[in-house]
Amino acid sequence: MTAPSDARARGTRLPRVRRRRQLLAAAQEVFVARGYHAAAMDEIADRAGVSKPVLYQHFPGKLELYLALLEEHSEVLVEKQREALESTDDNRQRVIASFRAYFDFVAGDGEAFRLVFESDLRNLPAVREKSEETFQRCAELIGAVIRQDTSISDEEAHLLSIGLVGMAETSARYWLNNHGSVPKGAAEQLVARLAWRGISGWDLHRAAEEQD
Amino acid sequence: MTAPSDARARGTRLPRVRRRRQLLAAAQEVFVARGYHAAAMDEIADRAGVSKPVLYQHFPGKLELYLALLEEHSEVLVEKQREALESTDDNRQRVIASFRAYFDFVAGDGEAFRLVFESDLRNLPAVREKSEETFQRCAELIGAVIRQDTSISDEEAHLLSIGLVGMAETSARYWLNNHGSVPKGAAEQLVARLAWRGISGWDLHRAAEEQD
DNA sequence: GGAGGAACCTACGCCGGAGTAAGATGGGGG
DNA sequence: CCCCCATCTTACTCCGGCGTAGGTTCCTCC
Missing domain, CATH: 1.10.10.60 (Homeodomain-like)
Structure with missing residues (x-):
């Protein structure tokens, strides 16, 4: 190193x-x-x-230098995510592709993801906003797909996508930090399956689950 | 304020x-x-x-003061999580209780959760280790339950719990930052349902899903 | 071949904030 | 009643690190 x-x-x-x-x-x-x-x-x-x-x-200064990098890599993540979701029409494959995008992002480009996910400058409004905006844009991309193919309400779909994005981000970061315990493909698949089981057929079984 | x-x-x-x-x-x-x-x-x-x-x-110094607080609240989170999982034997209720614990933690005690989840000192090894340890302990508590009631392998169970914990943490934080859009109980339930659908009956349907 | 400007350097000003010395104060035991 | 120790204060020192003033080199274009 x-x-x-x-x-x-x-x-x-x-x-x-x-x-x-x-x-x-x-x-x-x-x-x-x-x-x-x-x-x-x-x-x-x-x-x-x-x-x-x-x-x-x-x-002009340290901050601007930092922001330039943050901006750049945030954009990369959102773009990767967009591509993943546009890569197929099969929702199951979409989920897998979406998670792979997160793992790819985390695995790529000199660990630049740490700028986006682990910034120690989040207390600065400019940085916090950029971070949250990136997060929201990813969630929104996923939320749009969910809404499109189910009858879930907008608010609920949004909250669900937030959860999914969080799961993706967290598990990807964890996987990277513990390289070697699980191969990349397997990790992606496993977590994607968890997500897919969670959302697929949400409407169908909803009434039944509401009973409890 | x-x-x-x-x-x-x-x-x-x-x-x-x-x-x-x-x-x-x-x-x-x-x-x-x-x-x-x-x-x-x-x-x-x-x-x-x-x-x-x-x-x-x-x-003795700023750092020690900070670490004292970090330690204290990390312990609170893990304890809340343990209590939640011990509060019932019904796994579905466990999932709900577990998510509620995260939301409670985030909602409580003067936003102390920011020390644990959003520390801007993670680059210091002592802090990073504490943070990750807390995270791991929560995941391990959940992982133990998963392993106990399924035939999922240890490694897989662990990765799944990582993902679930990430989902809980992220959605709880998001919910807090956007207070008012969704009431707490509803948010907990919704995300818990997502998780429960994801893991429940994992073994049963596994073979079928492997076909693809 | 020599101006002129772009790229680069050394060396410093300066400020915020952690940590500290040395002294003031006040209340409980002899 | 007065001493003594724990508590608290003012007023510094010191250092790391951002940002800059002013001078130097080298390439280009006329």
Whole structure:
């Protein structure tokens, strides 16, 4: 670990756009490894093989740098989720694809998911809002599917999707932290099955269950 | 909001134990409202109607103060969960009770749940471990019930309980943040039903589902 | 080949907030 | 009645880390 990423040749100059990309990559590594607060601008600069003022020529401040990354990866997650749900018309497969999307997201891109799911800056309104918005958008995508194919009320469908998204997020994160205990495919399938059993045929058996 | 809690009579002396309790209460308010990093020892002291050194006569540092609270409320959650699962022998009722326990926890005690679920100090190993341990203990309690009444393998049962706990935590937090859209009892029931449909009769229908 | 500007550096200002020294105060036991 | 210790206070020190002033190098384009 602690691969220096791009500390190559402390003396190479880069065109502006290229440098910016690289700075973002370095920042991601540091923010992911240390969290927002423990991350130092000096370390990010070092990691990029550059001095601090360079960082400030590309981003007005630490916060903006962080927000840029948060924004980017939030968008990736929502997009993955959208693709998953559009990938098929079979709802059962949809559930599986949706969970796989979460696991993929968590497994991918240098653990960037920690920015979205485990940010230590949620107390800042801007960050909290972004986080919740991302969460809501995912839930809404799923909620739309549920509503479309059942007679569940809007409010109930929404709450159910919230629960499902929470399950996906939590189990994906858990799976990643305990790599090796269960292979990815199996974990996805298992949790997806739990979800599918939960929602499939909700209307049908509802009356019966209401009896209790 | 910003109820001063106990800023009563800036000049009253208190016996050691009583003062300690009060400091913990003040600290909880501030940590919950601001998070660990944005919380200032000065503010905690002020909130308790006392000066900073007093705080340091009761706790060696900011971190220890925080950990004391985290520990306490983590224990409360696990205990609530244990009680819920022991409250009945009917597994369906168990699921409901278990979810209710999460909602109760989130609804209770000055939003102390934010320390356990939304800590902005998870990057510190001590905190991360405590958080995960709490989470695991809850999952393990549920996992034990699942294993006890089904033939699901240990590993699978564990992953399923992880997912369920995640669902409970997420939906409870969401419900609290959007108070008013759904009454507590209804929300609990709805999500509990989702979970119950998911796990009940898992063995029975398993073979059939494996076909796909 | 030499201005000019873009990319980069060293070195510092400064501020918030954790933790501390040294002294004031007040009430219970001798 | 007065001493003593526990309680509490004011008023600092110190440090990490963000952001910046001012100067330097190297490439490009005329």
